[in-house]
Amino acid sequence: MSSNIGRAFKVQIFGESHGKMIGVTIDGLPAGIGIDEEWLNAYVQRRAAKGSAIATPRRESDIPHIISGVNENGRSTGYPLTAIFENSNTHSGDYSFLPDRPRPGHADYPAITRSLGEDDLRGSGHHSGRLTLPHVFAGGIAMLLLKQLGVEIAAHILQVGDVRDRSIDPVEPDLEALRLCHTREVPALDEAAGEKMMQTILDAKAQLDSVGGIVEVVAAGMPAGIGAPYFDGAEAAIAQQLFSIPAVKGVEFGAGFGCATMPGSEYNDPYYVEDGEIRTERNAAGGLLGGITNGMPIIARCAFRPTASIGKEQQTVSLSAAAIGKDAETTLTVKGRHDPCVAIRAVPVVEAAVAIALADLYLQG
Ligand SMILES: Cc1cc2nc3c(=O)[nH]c(=O)nc-3n(C[C@H](O)[C@H](O)[C@H](O)COP(=O)(O)O)c2cc1C
Numbered sequence: 001m002s003s004n005i006g007r008a009f010k011v012q013i014f015g016e017s018h019g020k021m022i023g024v025t026i027d028g029l030p031a032g033i034g035i036d037e038e039w040l041n042a043y044v045q046r047r048a049a050k051g052s053a054i055a056t057p058r059r060e061s062d063i064p065h066i067i068s069g070v071n072e073n074g075r076s077t078g079y080p081l082t083a084i085f086e087n088s089n090t091h092s093g094d095y096s097f098l099p100d101r102p103r104p105g106h107a108d109y110p111a112i113t114r115s116l117g118e119d120d121l122r123g124s125g126h127h128s129g130r131l132t133l134p135h136v137f138a139g140g141i142a143m144l145l146l147k148q149l150g151v152e153i154a155a156h157i158l159q160v161g162d163v164r165d166r167s168i169d170p171v172e173p174d175l176e177a178l179r180l181c182h183t184r185e186v187p188a189l190d191e192a193a194g195e196k197m198m199q200t201i202l203d204a205k206a207q208l209d210s211v212g213g214i215v216e217v218v219a220a221g222m223p224a225g226i227g228a229p230y231f232d233g234a235e236a237a238i239a240q241q242l243f244s245i246p247a248v249k250g251v252e253f254g255a256g257f258g259c260a261t262m263p264g265s266e267y268n269d270p271y272y273v274e275d276g277e278i279r280t281e282r283n284a285a286g287g288l289l290g291g292i293t294n295g296m297p298i299i300a301r302c303a304f305r306p307t308a309s310i311g312k313e314q315q316t317v318s319l320s321a322a323a324i325g326k327d328a329e330t331t332l333t334v335k336g337r338h339d340p341c342v343a344i345r346a347v348p349v350v351e352a353a354v355a356i357a358l359a360d361l362y363l364q365g
Contacts, residue, residue: 001114001115003126003131005240005241005244005356005360006028006356006360007360007364008028008360008363008364009026009028009029009142009145009356009359009360009363010026010027010028010360011024011025011026011027011135011138011356012024012025012026012027013131013134013135013138014134015085015087015126015131015134016120016122016123016125016126016128017087017090017122017123017124017125017126017128017130017131018087018090018092018095018120018122018123018125019087019120020086020087021084021085021086021087022084022085022087022130022131022133022134023082023083023084023085023134024082024083024134024135024137024138025080025081025082026069026080026081026082026138026141027080028363029069029076029078029081029141029145030076030078030145030363031075031076031077031078032075032076032078033075033076033141033144033145033148034074034075034144035066035070035074035075035076035081035141035144036074036144037064037066037074039140039144040064040137040140040141040144041063041064043136043140043143043348044062044064044133044136044137044140044348045062046182046347046348047062047132047133047136047345047348047349048060048062048345049185049344049345052185052344053202054185054186054198054201054202054205054339054340054341054344055339055344055345056129056337056338056339056345057337058089058091058337059089060085060086060087060088060089061086061088062085062133063085064083064084064085064137065083065084065085065086066081066082066083067082067083067084068080068081068082069081069082081141083134083137085133085134085137087130090122090123091123091336091337092122092123094335094336094337095121095122095123095124095336097332097334098121098122099112099117099119099121099319100318100319100320101316101317101318101319101330101332102316102317102319103308103309103314103316103332103334104308104314104315104316104332105305105308106124106127106308106309107124107127107246108121108124109319111125111127112319127246128246129246129247129339129342129345131246132245132246132345132346132349135244135245135349135352135353135356136348136349136352137352138352138356139348139349139351139352139353139354139355139356140352140355142352142355142356142358142359142360143351143352143355145359145362146355146358146359146362149221149222149223149362150221151219151220151221151222151358152175152219152220152221153217153218153219153220153351153354153355153358154173154175154178154179154182154217154218154220154351155178155187155215155216155217155218155347155348155350155351155354156168156178156181156187156188156189156215156216156347157186157187157188157194157197157213157214157215157343157344157347158213158214158215158216158301159213159214160186160197160200160201160211160212160213160341160343160344161197161200161204161211161212161213162200163193163196163197163200164193165188165189165190165193165194165197166189166190166193167216168189168216168218168297168299170218170254170282170283170284170286170296170297170299171280171281171282171283171296171297173218173220173297174189175218175220177189178218181194182347182348185198186198186201186344187344187347197213200341201340201341201344202340204306204340204341205340207312208310208311208312209306209310209311209312209340210306210307210308210309210310210338210339210340210341211306211340211341212303212304212305212306212341212343213303213304213341213342213343213344214301214302214303214304214343215301215302215304215343215346215347215350216299216300216301217299217300217301217302217350217351217354218297218298218299219287219297219298219354219355219358220297220298222287222293222295222297222298222358223293223295224278224292224293224294224295225292225293225295226292226293226358226361226362227288227291227292227293227361228291228292228364229290229291229292230291232291232364233288233290233291233292234288234291234292234293234298234357234358234361235253235288235291236291237357237360237361238251238253238298238300238353238354238357238358239251240357241353241354241356241357242300242302242350242353242354244353245302245346245349245350245353246342247304247305247307247342247343247346248302248303248304248346249303249304249305250302250303251300251301251302251303252300252301252302253285253286253287253288253298253299253300254283254284254285254286254287254288254299255267255284255285255286256286256301259284262284266284267284267285268284269281269282269283269284269285269296270282277295278295279295279296280294280296283296283297283299286298286299286300287299298354298358300350300354302350304341304342304343304346306341307338307339307340307341307342309334309336309338310334310338311333311334311335312333313331313332313333314331314332314333314334315329315330315331315332316330316331316332317329317330318330
């Protein structure tokens with residue numbers, strides 16, 4: 001079982017939630033890219049949402065230790081770049097119900113079956129949201145590469161439960177407003193919507209339950225003509241990245257599922273010329289036509305399911321009882337430290353996933 005992705009910008013993540021460390025190796029990064037460690041550190045810290053009442057109380061420094069691939073001038077050498085992150089704040093006792101009683105809705109049962117019982121499921125092991133930390137770091141490196149092309153990627157929380165933020169303008173995205181919302185505990189464009197989302201999450205938490213959400217992302221400044229048709233298409237590459245994020249259950253681009261009810265005359269984005277550049281008046285296509293960028297902002301949304309680990313009693317089975325033919329049905333109350341809405345901390349993860357896909361497509365030429 002491997003955890004790698006990419007053809008030109010290759011990313012390999014490794015480690016388990018309660019092992020010594022987790023990390024990432026990036027292979028294929030061109031030489032000479034400025035590796036701004038201060039910026040990278042600030043970016044990965046956004047994912048931690050430290051001190052927030054709606055994030056896991058697990059406290060880790062999350063500081064990236066770059067151990068290869070960067071020279072003394074702070075630029076990429078062109079050889080594999082590896083970064084590691086220590087795990088120190090582990091409470092493995094919280095997971096003593098595993099491997100016997102798998103959590104409903106989590107990866108436990110299929111993971112035990114797939115690994116022939118060898119999976120290290122403490123803290124959810126390799127299936128933990130903690131593995132999104134090296135994923136975000138790799139995305140940060142991809143962003144440093146993409147910045148040179150003038151590409152900027154930014155996401156926000158579009159929905160939590162049934163509370164909705166305003167959408168990103170798909171033609172003229174307000175990047176400044178997106179950057180500003182990243183400084184808030186709930187990264188919504190509309191502060192009032194963000195407060196309602198916060199309350200929805202706190203209510204779910206108080207009821208020992210969890211809630212899902214939608215993250216919307218834009219990649220602005222991507223030149224036209226990147227990608228390929230069919231299997232190697234940009235939608236396919238971005239979707240694979242987004243669906244790799246734990247808890248993502250739906251991905252759409254541009255008008256998304258809404259396109260099914262639109263007439264062609266509304267869906268087709270009319271072309272025009274502005275300052276010698278070909279643009280479209282609308283952006284139902286979300287910046288992608290035939291798997292190739294058209295120069296308009298790339299817009300994607302992904303739906304996050306509600307967190308599996310909840311404090312409410314749930315029905316499960318005892319695998320050891322089942323193995324000896326005893327009545328296996330039992331219950332489980334998950335303790336430990338969990339995010340009541342993973343979509344909030346996933347906002348920078350979504351940005352990172354899109355950045356890695358675009359860096360890979362760009363380097364493939
Ligand atoms: C940033 C982030 C944090 C997460 N934190 C938790 C958590 O605290 N508890 C939990 O049960 N799942 C959490 N998850 C989701 C699980 O890892 C995921 O639901 C599980 O591996 C099963 O995979 P699936 O939902 O894609 O089927 C998190 C996901 C992300 C992206």
